[in-house]
Amino acid sequence: MTPEEFREHxxxxxxxxxxxxxxxxxxxxxxxxxxxDVRAALPEHPPEEGEPFDAVLADLDRAxxxxxxxxxxxSFFAYFPANASGPAVLGDLLSSGxxxxGMVWATSPACTELESLVVDWFAELLGLPAHFRTDSRGGGVIQDTASSASxxxxxxxLRRAGGQGQRRTVYVSSQTHSSLEKAGRIAGLADGDVRAVDVDEHTLELDPGQLDRLIAEDLAAGAVPAMVxxxxxxxxxxxxxxxxRIGEVCRARGVWLHVDAAYAGVSAVCPELRWINDGVAEYADSYVTNPHKWLLTNFDCSVLWLADRAPMIEALSILPEYLRNSASSSGEVIDYRDWQIPLGRRFRALKLWSVLRYYGARGLREHVRGGIALAGEFAELVAADSRFELREHHPFGLVCFRPLWPGLSTVDANAATLALLERLNDSGELYLSHTKVGEHVLLRMAIGAPTTEARHVRAAWTAIQEHLDFA
Incomplete structure (x- = not known):
């Protein structure tokens, strides 16, 4: 494809x-x-001869x-938002073009240095500590997802903890994202070495007291506690x-504290929400949040910060001869290949840079505040209907709730809730997902798409009520 053909297409x-x-x-x-269906709508075998790009676009529409x-x-309210915006799409296009x-600084200095600048900007916008900046002993890096970051x-x-050849343990709760358990498998931990800590039955927050007791038990048994x-x-x-409180336990026991704020962390662009950072500056060894969930940056874009990057580089740096160069040898540059699992890396910083510049801090705050306000409006609608129970904790853009099914056992009520969910999603009017807290299945209404307005939230509530009546 010539440049002129590329311009046209x-x-x-x-x-x-x-x-x-x-x-x-x-x-x-x-x-x-x-x-x-999709596979059946496309040819079984690849084309022998090249096809015009018009045919690609035609099949895009058709199949x-x-x-x-x-x-x-x-009206997409399932899981969490996966925001895309014009500036992010254009930034991604520039990256592709x-x-x-950008595996090392020398392969494109701008790729590395723009990323360092952008993650420092972003840390400032979120009110994160100065030692997370790349000009300190820590620093930030853009990963694909929070799973990779974790x-x-x-x-x-594990590198910092040492204990090679000993049992090493990691601590999570029942509410921790499943990626931590998968990370444990990939890192070579044995089954059972990713330890589950109890949570408060009402708030679902991890219990620091039980965490401390588990760590003490594992230490007494000769294990090496590595991360919480x-x-x-x-x-x-x-x-x-x-x-x-978790950080205090980690500090006393010499254990790495990782903070997973994949969804909610970006909300700290709003000063009134920076209470979510309590304890991060003093105790967090690593911290991750995803602009690609709620902050107008299309997938994939996850930012990981470290208080001290040395253990990560020690764990991940392998330097074959073909990657040696004078800039890396000087120690004056960052080589982000040492900050991630793969060697190669895309120029992801372009899309986050585009978003931060186009919207500015004010625009980002307006977006987050707008989603929280709509979630609050939806919660009020649920609370006003006696046929539903609202889970009161909803400081961000997610509202959890469930229908009350008089006369049904818990098992039957859960089945009825899931059947309602399928009717709603099959209708095409909206898309919700679910979770389970204790014995009860809850519906999740996650608000945060840049095009979602109050009318979409009210329409979703009307659909939920109508499909409930139909049940």
Whole structure:
């Protein structure tokens, strides 16, 4: 494809994306496709001869779109938001067009230095401590997801803890994201060495007292406690662990504290929400949050900060001859290949840089505050209807609730709630997900898409009520 051909087709692709986003509200939120539909709509074998790009766009409309669940739909309320915005899409396009492989500083200095600048900007916007800056002993790095970031943190924690050949332990709660258990497997921990700490039955926050007792028991048994994960905004209900009290235990026991704020951390762009950072500056060895969830930056973009980057680099740095260069040898530059699992890395900083510059701090705060306000409005609607029970903890954009099914056992009520969920999602009017707290299945209403307005929230509530009556 020549530059002129690229110019022609590229304009059409941008127009296609703009038209898609403009018309997205007219589509069913969740894909109506059945298993195998998309594959059956496409040729079984690859083409022998090249095809015009028009044919690619035609099949995109005909075969691919019907198989998509529309994450940018204003009535997408499942899981957590996965925001995309014009500036982020354009930043990603620039990254793809440049085709940079930024594994070390020398392969493209701008790729590394812009990333260092952007993660420092972002730390400042969130009110994170100065030692997370890249010009200190710590620093930040853009990962693909919080799962990768947590694995990197775990490998660094295991490196610092030492104890090779001994049993090493990591501590999570039932509410911690499953990626920590997977990270333990990847890091070579034995089954049972990712230890589950009790949570408060009402708040679902990790119990620091039981954490301390578990660590003491493991130390007495000859284990090496390596890491604790505290969560700020759990995936299930956005519960918040007491980071400061957990940090005090970690400090006394010499254990690495990782703070997973994948969803909720970005809300600290709003000064009134910086209470979520309590204890981070004093105790967190690593901290992760995802701009690609709630902060207008399309997937994938997760930022990991460390208070001291040395254990991570010691754990991950391997220097073959073909990567040696004078800049790296000088010690004056960052080589981000040592801050992640893969060697190669995309120029992700371009899209986050584009978002921060286009919206500015004020625009980002307006977006977050808008989602929280809509969640509050939805919570009021639920609380006013005696047929539903509202879970009161909803400081961010997530509201958890459940229908009350008079006369049904808990098992039957849960089945009825899940059946209601399927009816709603099958309707195409909205998309919700669910969780389970104690014995009860709850519905999750996650608000945060940039196109979601009050009318979409009210329409969702009307649909929920109507489908409940139908039950």
């Amino acid at each position: 590229g304009k059409r692709v941008v127009d296609w994306i703009a038209d898609y986003l403009a018309s997205i509200e007219s589509r069913p939120v969740r894909s109506q496709a059945k298993p195998g 691919i779109l019907p198989g998509l669940t529309h994450w940018q739909h204003p 440049l085709g940079v492989q 694995l990197v943190a775990m490998l660094a924690a 994960c505290a969560t700020v905004g759990t995936t299930s209900t956005t519960a918040i662990d007491p980071v400061r």
